[in-house]
Amino acid sequence: MVEEIASTADGNIILNLGPQHPATHGVLHLVITINGETIQKVEPHLGYIHRSIEKMCESLTYRQFIYVTSRMDYLSSHINNHACALCVEKGLQIEIPSRSQVIRVLMDELTRIASHELWWGAMAMDLGAFTPFFHAFREREAINDIMEETCGARLTMNYMVPGGVMQDIHPNFQRRVKEFITLFKSKVSEYNELVTGNIIFQNRMKGVGNLSAADAISFGCTGPTARGSGVSCDIRKLYPYEIYEKLDFEEILESDGDSFARYMVRVREMSQSISIIEQLIDNIPEGDFQAKTKAVLKLPKGEFYQRVETARGDFGVYIVSEGGTTPYRIKYRSPGFSNLSALDHMARGSKLGDLVAMMGTLDLVIPDIDR
Amino acid sequence: MTIEALKEKITALFPAVTFEEGGQWPTVLVEPTDWHRMAGILRQNDALYFDYLFCLTCIDWKTHLTMVYHLDSTKYRHNLVVKVNLLKMNPAVETVSDIWQTANFHEREVYEMFGVNFLHHPDLRLLILPDGWEGKHPLLKDFEDPINMIKL
Numbered sequence: 460m461v462e463e464i465a466s467t468a469d470g471n472i473i474l475n476l477g478p479q480h481p482a483t484h485g486v487l488h489l490v491i492t493i494n495g496e497t498i499q500k501v502e503p504h505l506g507y508i509h510r511s512i513e514k515m516c517e518s519l520t521y522r523q524f525i526y527v528t529s530r531m532d533y534l535s536s537h538i539n540n541h542a543c544a545l546c547v548e549k550g551l552q553i554e555i556p557s558r559s560q561v562i563r564v565l566m567d568e569l570t571r572i573a574s575h576e577l578w579w580g581a582m583a584m585d586l587g588a589f590t591p592f593f594h595a596f597r598e599r600e601a602i603n604d605i606m607e608e609t610c611g612a613r614l615t616m617n618y619m620v621p622g623g624v625m626q627d628i629h630p631n632f633q634r635r636v637k638e639f640i641t642l643f644k645s646k647v648s649e650y651n652e653l654v655t656g657n658i659i660f661q662n663r664m665k666g667v668g669n670l671s672a673a674d675a676i677s678f679g680c681t682g683p684t685a686r687g688s689g690v691s692c693d694i695r696k697l698y699p700y701e702i703y704e705k706l707d708f709e710e711i712l713e714s715d716g717d718s719f720a721r722y723m724v725r726v727r728e729m730s731q732s733i734s735i736i737e738q739l740i741d742n743i744p745e746g747d748f749q750a751k752t753k754a755v756l757k758l759p760k761g762e763f764y765q766r767v768e769t770a771r772g773d774f775g776v777y778i779v780s781e782g783g784t785t786p787y788r789i790k791y792r793s794p795g796f797s798n799l800s801a802l803d804h805m806a807r808g809s810k811l812g813d814l815v816a817m818m819g820t821l822d823l824v825i826p827d828i829d830r
Numbered sequence: 831m832t833i834e835a836l837k838e839k840i841t842a843l844f845p846a847v848t849f850e851e852g853g854q855w856p857t858v859l860v861e862p863t864d865w866h867r868m869a870g871i872l873r874q875n876d877a878l879y880f881d882y883l884f885c886l887t888c889i890d891w892k893t894h895l896t897m898v899y900h901l902d903s904t905k906y907r908h909n910l911v912v913k914v915n916l917l918k919m920n921p922a923v924e925t926v927s928d929i930w931q932t933a934n935f936h937e938r939e940v941y942e943m944f945g946v947n948f949l950h951h952p953d954l955r956l957l958i959l960p961d962g963w964e965g966k967h968p969l970l971k972d973f974e975d976p977i978n979m980i981k982l
Contacts, residue, residue, distance in 0.1 A: 677931040773884060
């Protein structure tokens, strides 16, 4: 264990941030070495919410293990479930009905907006503004209500299953999603007035936490974190799954590589997700919402890997099967784990007060990092 | 580059490697002693340019351990899977964290969960597990915990 606060011989001070700190958004523990106000080193200590999900999944069947994955990145739970369902379908070589494909993509994009909304509110709160949080939660609440009607849950949805989705969408689904789109479009200008154009926020974020494109790739950063440095890494575009290749949307790239660039990527991505939802919401094909699958699923011997784009980046499920009803080994490649590893590199030489802005724009979800 | 061309290129550069069939991506099996030199070439070679290590993990096969490296190229968008078989007793392999910085954290995770010793790693300590867990490796198949539930 590290002392709460200690000084070393060369005049450096060791400071603990967390595990219980409002700016870490969960139980993350950072041991920071500072000299005066300048950061020398940031050392993350993880594991406060480690549940050994990979080990647990080794004794769960291919129908059961998906439920655990909602608890990793709980803000992208649909997308985690989606990756697992796709991976099992890849192993079983089954095609799923087009209705369920469209429903899955709609749910993914709604989740992405909800996740970015929460990040936006929390990010502003990290920098000292409390009001934006309420604005963000007003719209996020509308998404949660839509989820609750169709999936029965507001956070850990467990809606996607091998073969399709758990049940058909609620009769109100299309109407409520359209209401949400109208609501979001009328409010998005408020976001820019409140935060994006605000000179205090810009000064806190511009030039803070610089990450070059080469470093972003080397550290394995993905998602909006890497796209803020101009690295094209959207799995939906590069390795399309489901129906993403037929959809018209833009991969948002910013080139500055600082906290403000990462901020802008996420804010602009929300509008792209809205555009995807608009393309699909009136075009949900009729038909089954689930393919017919056997009651007990057995994956053939082999290895299956599926990459998807969550709200935080490149999420991967790696299943090693020995031909049984449970996986022999599962590895979850979580985007937050790699994004966090770049924090030390970004923070060295900056001021302590800027660290919170950097952590905010990395969009860390601790259960996703610890697994 | 097509998968065939990629395989030919790799065979020409590294005659000692063997290809595994049936995977989603080309998969090569490498000797632990050759791996670090090969990793450097995979990263630097202009025609290969594997600059993004997107997944690094380990599998416990009870008789031996297998390190699995998933590589991607942001320039050419081709993928490669590299496997390195290690002994069950005192498994050790050279670190690749000097080639891909993301390996630093991922190797620390494999070190504590599987007990693989990464030679010349800059900072090989526990990352996720709390102090006092040295020597017990939860993701090994023979790991038992008498108190906490770890299997269902």
